[in-house]
Amino acid sequence: MPPTSAAKAQKLQNLVDTVLDTIVDGVITINEKGEIQSYNPACRKLFGYTADEVIGKNVHMLMPSPYKENHDSYIKNYRETGDAKIIGIGREVSGQRKDGTVFPMELAVGATHEGGDHAFVGIIRDITERHLAEMEREQLRQSQKMEALGQLTGGIAHDFNNLLAIILGNLDFLSEEIMDEALKESFVMPSIEAAEKGSELTQMLLAFGRKQTLRPEFVDPNDLLMKFIRLISRTLEERIDIRMSLSPDVWPCYVDVRQLENALLNLALNARDAMPKGGRLIFETENVYLDEDYAQENLEVVAGEYTMIAVSDSGFGMAHDVIEKAFDPFFTTKTVGKGTGLGLSMVYGFVKQSQGHIKLYSEPGFGTTVKIYLPRNMDSVGYTAPIRTVDPNNEDMPRAPENTRVLVVEDNASVLKMTSSMLESLGYIVEVASTGEQASDILKKDDGFTLLLTDVMLPGAINGPILAQEAISLYPSIKVLFCSGYAEHAIFQSDLLSEDVHLLSKPFRKTVLAKKLIEVLNNGDA
Amino acid sequence: MMGEKLKLLIIDDDDKVTGLVQRIAEGAGYKTYVYDRQTALDTILASDTPDIIFLDVFMPNQDAFDVMRRLKKVGSSAKIIVMSGDGDFCKMAAEYGSVIGLDVATSIEKPFRLREVREALQLAGDAVIARQEKYYTPLYRVKE
Numbered sequence: 001m002p003p004t005s006a007a008k009a010q011k012l013q014n015l016v017d018t019v020l021d022t023i024v025d026g027v028i029t030i031n032e033k034g035e036i037q038s039y040n041p042a043c044r045k046l047f048g049y050t051a052d053e054v055i056g057k058n059v060h061m062l063m064p065s066p067y068k069e070n071h072d073s074y075i076k077n078y079r080e081t082g083d084a085k086i087i088g089i090g091r092e093v094s095g096q097r098k099d100g101t102v103f104p105m106e107l108a109v110g111a112t113h114e115g116g117d118h119a120f121v122g123i124i125r126d127i128t129e130r131h132l133a134e135m136e137r138e139q140l141r142q143s144q145k146m147e148a149l150g151q152l153t154g155g156i157a158h159d160f161n162n163l164l165a166i167i168l169g170n171l172d173f174l175s176e177e178i179m180d181e182a183l184k185e186s187f188v189m190p191s192i193e194a195a196e197k198g199s200e201l202t203q204m205l206l207a208f209g210r211k212q213t214l215r216p217e218f219v220d221p222n223d224l225l226m227k228f229i230r231l232i233s234r235t236l237e238e239r240i241d242i243r244m245s246l247s248p249d250v251w252p253c254y255v256d257v258r259q260l261e262n263a264l265l266n267l268a269l270n271a272r273d274a275m276p277k278g279g280r281l282i283f284e285t286e287n288v289y290l291d292e293d294y295a296q297e298n299l300e301v302v303a304g305e306y307t308m309i310a311v312s313d314s315g316f317g318m319a320h321d322v323i324e325k326a327f328d329p330f331f332t333t334k335t336v337g338k339g340t341g342l343g344l345s346m347v348y349g350f351v352k353q354s355q356g357h358i359k360l361y362s363e364p365g366f367g368t369t370v371k372i373y374l375p376r377n378m379d380s381v382g383y384t385a386p387i388r389t390v391d392p393n394n395e396d397m398p399r400a401p402e403n404t405r406v407l408v409v410e411d412n413a414s415v416l417k418m419t420s421s422m423l424e425s426l427g428y429i430v431e432v433a434s435t436g437e438q439a440s441d442i443l444k445k446d447d448g449f450t451l452l453l454t455d456v457m458l459p460g461a462i463n464g465p466i467l468a469q470e471a472i473s474l475y476p477s478i479k480v481l482f483c484s485g486y487a488e489h490a491i492f493q494s495d496l497l498s499e500d501v502h503l504l505s506k507p508f509r510k511t512v513l514a515k516k517l518i519e520v521l522n523n524g525d526a
Numbered sequence: 527m528m529g530e531k532l533k534l535l536i537i538d539d540d541d542k543v544t545g546l547v548q549r550i551a552e553g554a555g556y557k558t559y560v561y562d563r564q565t566a567l568d569t570i571l572a573s574d575t576p577d578i579i580f581l582d583v584f585m586p587n588q589d590a591f592d593v594m595r596r597l598k599k600v601g602s603s604a605k606i607i608v609m610s611g612d613g614d615f616c617k618m619a620a621e622y623g624s625v626i627g628l629d630v631a632t633s634i635e636k637p638f639r640l641r642e643v644r645e646a647l648q649l650a651g652d653a654v655i656a657r658q659e660k661y662y663t664p665l666y667r668v669k670e
Binding site: 154157158159160161162164165166167168169170172173176195199202206210211212213214353456457461463464465466482484485486489491492501503 | 540546549612614615618625627629630636637638643649656
């Protein structure tokens with residue numbers, strides 16, 4: 001009964017249309033020439049084209065390279081050989097939207113024959129979200145791995161240092177006791193040397209575990225780089241062309257200079273080894289803002305202002321799997337005996353311990369860039385370099401009450417200079433001392449100080465707290481503010497709340513210093 | 527100079543380290559004793575007041591931070607030398623002790639060399655003697 005079958009067909013067609021209109025996945029049908037025959041509403045959302053814009057056109061318009069170029073040959077190949085590379089199997093490929101952006105998609109393809117002609121159905125699902133989630137998981141896995149490795153190596157280093165202390169100490173005694181020089185030379189000295197080597201190794205492990213002792217100070221990265229480059233240009237072969245691209249107004253860093261130089265040296269030597277036939281080695285500095293998006297993509301990164309120091313080479317680069325392991329301790333691509341596999345690990349640990357961030361970019365055959373980001377910890381005061389950005393906190397910085405004299409005690413010259421510049425710009429009258437003894441002498445002669453701002457640890461017999469006691473016994477009304485690099489550590493926080501101690505965390509921004517000073521001057525009776 | 531030997535208390539969980547420090551200190555003329563971890567620390571401090579304390583940072587059950595809190599409680603005025611195989615914690619423990627009002631002389635990272643320990647002891651010892659002389663200035667001093 002023909003009318004009934006036509007009605008049935010119509011009913012079926014309606015059903016199929018409704019399904020296609022409703023389904024959340026994209027559905028496209030094409031003919032054997034690759035021309036689009038149907039294109040459901042979900043596709044419109046996915047690709048941004050309307051059905052009118054695509055019907056009758058080759059489906060490769062929805063694909064990025066290299067799929068775009070190869071698609072016709074895929075169909076041809078299937079028609080001729082019946083070799084179904086993708087048909088019946090889901091596959092992850094990429095799609096290209098109308099605006100040119102590319103997105104990951106899962107594609108399932110089915111094929112039908114209609115009177116000898118082939119037709120294909122493609123079901124498309126956008127998997128951008130899934131990819132992001134996978135990336136996040138991967139990031140998390142990577143950062144957990146580094147954390148675990150850091151704890152492991154740090155713990156091993158600590159235990160080994162205890163053992164080495166016993167070995168080295170006893171060897172020192174032996175070398176004092178043994179009078180026979182020849183005996184000492186052949187038995188004791190090699191042992192001491194080996195133990196010292198061991199100690200260097202544990203030092204690197206501590207560095208990776210973010211547990212080395214850092215002695216940060218304020219430094220102009222451009223200054224440091226220029227000195228550093230002068231130094232290494234003598235060491236590196238002439239076939240390596242060293243270039244600099246230093247941003248003139250780059251923010252100073254609060255960082256351990258020796259360790260930063262050490263890190264740069266490590267990177268420069270890696271770059272040299274990646275360019276056996278010569279090439280370019282580029283040093284860059286720049287002020288950057290790592291935004292929330294970047295922080296989301298890179299776990300452990302706190303969004304904010306950073307000073308970036310980048311070291312790039314035009315060497316042979318690294319493959320993805322090498323990049324992933326590059327910071328792992330004892331991972332090396334160098335031949336046995338050539339590298340310890342601890343160079344980049346040390347750099348990583350040092351940057352992390354300095355509250356910074358490190359990122360490796362590499363392309364096999366094109367070279368490698370390592371970017372070190374160190375947090376902008378302080379204001380530009382004391383440095384002649386102009387600052388482009390205006391400090392948003394500048395307005396609500398409380399200024400000094402009239403005639404407030406402050407004695408600043410700090411053994412590091414750069415920190416002392418920075419602190420006194422900050423204080424002066426806030427209107428304080430500043431006197432400085434670099435040791436407890438010096439400060440003590442000043443206090444004995446001069447009774448005009450309202451506040452003592454001192455580092456906790458100072459070289460010599462008089463440290464910060466001892467100095468404070470002295471000051472208070474001389475002038476009971478004097479206020480005291482200590483600064484410490486550990487002030488924010490949990491141990492300090494939990495214990496000192498009950499103590500009558502004012503503590504400022506180093507390094508500090510001017511705005512924090514300004515507020516803390518007023519707080520201490522107003523109600524601190526330390 | 528001083529009639530009595532200065533007293534040094536060594537607190538470390540490793541006997542080999544305490545033995546080593548003892549040997550160095552006794553060679554430098556100190557009277558040493560080691561915290562055996564059996565007796566309560568307070569009892570030891572009460573019975574024999576140390577002039578200098580050699581303190582390891584990481585110890586099972588009781589770390590340097592715990593010990594320093596005890597020292598603070600009993601009002602210890604001993605010079606403290608902090609030591610550890612973990613540089614960052616070593617420096618932190620030294621700052622912590624100072625901030626809570628203890629007299630931290632210095633910190634020594636392990637592995638240490640004899641020279642470092644001797645120098646640290648010398649400095650701390652000199653400071654203790656100077657302090658004693660300040661408080662008990664004798665009218666005249668008999669030269670030894």
